[in-house]
Amino acid sequence: MKIFTGKVISTPSDKTVKVAMARITIHPLYGKRLKRVKKYLVHDEIGAKIGDFVKFVATKPVSKLKKWKILEVKK
DSSP states (O other): OOOOEEEEEEETTTTEEEEEEEEEEOOOOOOOOOEEEEEEEOOSSSSTTOOOOOEEOOOOSSSSSSSEEEEEOOO
């Protein structure tokens, strides 16, 4: 079970938050560092707010796009 960390960027509905997870990759030819951001819809029973950092993990599908749930909120 892999635990991911990201920042809450939006709260589209009551028990859903949108979390952005950034990673740094290096271009294979030029060596420039590139920031890649992936966004996840995460099930939120805890009540995270915009700007919070959260730890989330994969779970059984809650809806069509929500396959993640929050473990803890770090301010």
